[in-house]
Amino acid sequence: MNSTEPVALTSAEGVTTITLNRPERKNAIDESMWRTLSDMLRHVRDDADTRAVVLQGAGGDFCAGADVAKSAHEEHPLPRLRRIGDVALALFELPVPVIAKVDGVAAGAGCNMALACDLVVASSRARFTEIFTRRGLSIDFGGSWLLPRIVGLQQAKRLALLAEVIDAAEAHRLGMVTWVQPEDQLDDFVAGVAQKLAALPPIALGQTKALLNEGVGLDLPAAIRNEAAAQAVNFATEDAPAAFRSFLDKTDPPHYTGRWAVRQGATRP
Numbered sequence: 382m383n384s385t386e387p388v389a390l391t392s393a394e395g396v397t398t399i400t401l402n403r404p405e406r407k408n409a410i411d412e413s414m415w416r417t418l419s420d421m422l423r424h425v426r427d428d429a430d431t432r433a434v435v436l437q438g439a440g441g442d443f444c445a446g447a448d449v450a451k452s453a454h455e456e457h458p459l460p461r462l463r464r465i466g467d468v469a470l471a472l473f474e475l476p477v478p479v480i481a482k483v484d485g486v487a488a489g490a491g492c493n494m495a496l497a498c499d500l501v502v503a504s505s506r507a508r509f510t511e512i513f514t515r516r517g518l519s520i521d522f523g524g525s526w527l528l529p530r531i532v533g534l535q536q537a538k539r540l541a542l543l544a545e546v547i548d549a550a551e552a553h554r555l556g557m558v559t560w561v562q563p564e565d566q567l568d569d570f571v572a573g574v575a576q577k578l579a580a581l582p583p584i585a586l587g588q589t590k591a592l593l594n595e596g597v598g599l600d601l602p603a604a605i606r607n608e609a610a611a612q613a614v615n616f617a618t619e620d621a622p623a624a625f626r627s628f629l630d631k632t633d634p635p636h637y638t639g640r641w642a643v644r645q646g647a648t649r650p
Contacts, residue, residue: 384400384402385402386402387401387402387403387411387413387414387417388400388401388402388414388417388418388421389402390421390424390425392428392430392431394576394579395430395431395432395433395576395579395580396431396432396433396434396435396572396575396576396579397425397428397431397433397434397435398434398435398436398437399418399421399425399434399435399436399437400437400438400439401414401436401437401438401439401443401444402438402439403439404438404439404440404441404442405440406445406448407438407440407442407444407445407485407486407488408438408439408440408442408443408444408445408491409444409445409446409447409448409449409450409491410444410446410447410448410490410491411447411448412461414448415447415461415464415465415468416464418468419464419467419468419471422468422471422472422475423471425475425477426471426475426476429639431477432477432578432579432580432581432583432586433477433478433479433480433575433576433578433579434475434477434478434479434480435479435480435482435571435575436472436479436480436481436482436494436495436498437481437482437483437484437571438483438484438485438491441484441485442484442485442486443481443482443483443484443485443486443487443491443494443495443507444486444487444488444490444491444494444495445486445488445489445491446488446489446490446491446492446512447465447489447490449516462521465490465521465522466521466522466523468522469493469494469497469522469523470523472494472497472498473497473523473527473594474591474594476587476590476591477578477583477586477587477590478499478500478578478586478590479497479498479499479500480498480499480500480501480502480571480574480575480578481494481495481498481500481501481502482502482567482568482571483495483501483502483503483504483507483509483549483558484503484504484506484507484564484567485504485506485507485508486507486508486510487507487508487509487510488508488509488510488512489510489511489512489513489516489521489522490521490522492509492510492511492512492524493511493520493521493522493523493524493527493528494522495509495557496523496524496527496528496531496557497522497523497527499590500559500560500574501552501557501558501559501560502558502559502560502561502562502567502570502571502574503549503552503553503558503560503561503562504549504561504562504563504564504567505549505550505561505562505563505564506549506564507548507549507552507558507561508546508547508548508549509546509547509548509549509552509557509558510540510544510545510546510547511524511528511540511541511544511545512544513541513544514541514542514543514544515544520541524541525541528540528541530597531555531556531557532555532556532557536555549561580634580637581637582615582618582620582621582624582637582639583620583637583639584614584615584618584620584639585615585618585620585621588611588614588615589611591611592604592607592608592611595607617641617642617643618638618639618640618641618642619638619639619640619641619642620635620637620638620639620640622642623635623637624637
């Protein structure tokens with residue numbers, strides 16, 4: 382990582398990589414970084430060329446959470462905490478899939494930042510902890526909502542109350558991690574997953590992500606109604622017919638564009 386910026390953004394072949402770049406602080410996030418992350422997530426949300434996102438840390442660690450050593454301000458803490466919450470929500474609601482590439486420490490808000498992503502790839506030396514109670518704090522960055530939905534209520538209480546440090550294998554067993562990879566294979570594995578995602582139909586991918594995220598809080602009839610509405614949107618893109626033709630003709634998958642297939646001049650909302 383050559384950039385001197387505390388948060389860096391790079392893009393190539395449909396994949397945007399956001400790198401937390403304070404390795405001397407294990408990528409702990411200070412107030413300026415929270416603001417930068419918010420701006421970057423807004424940019425990614427509106428960038429039609431971004432098909433997938435990789436979130437990572439520089440220097441062998443993912444993120445040690447909020448930089449509590451630099452949190453002394455005259456401002457009341459509530460607005461700052463709201464800004465942190467806004468970043469958590471923006472990350473979770475991005476309309477493109479996000480991969481957390483976790484090496485080393487993922488602690489506190491850094492742990493929950495990984496959980497807010499859609500897929501988590503951890504190196505075999507990664508460590509996760511909901512460190513908050515050891516700092517005299519309660520869980521944040523969406524962890525009170527994310528953690529019990531991922532690991533179940535009892536295990537969430539264990540992790541959040543005791544602030545245990547768990548390794549990548551235990552995090553994988555609990556469902557916090559999608560894949561565990563050897564440290565020297567982490568980069569290539571994540572790049573491969575990101576490229577697979579970037580090659581898929583972007584509208585269908587984004588709607589599938591939203592349906593799954595929203596579905597955990599809905600009853601079945603509401604979820605089925607959402608699915609029908611989303612499918613109608615997919616039918617109105619160029620991608621669904623192209624995928625169907627490729628299936629029938631037994632050809633390679635097409636290049637998906639996400640473009641609307643409604644004819645020029647048709648009535649638009």
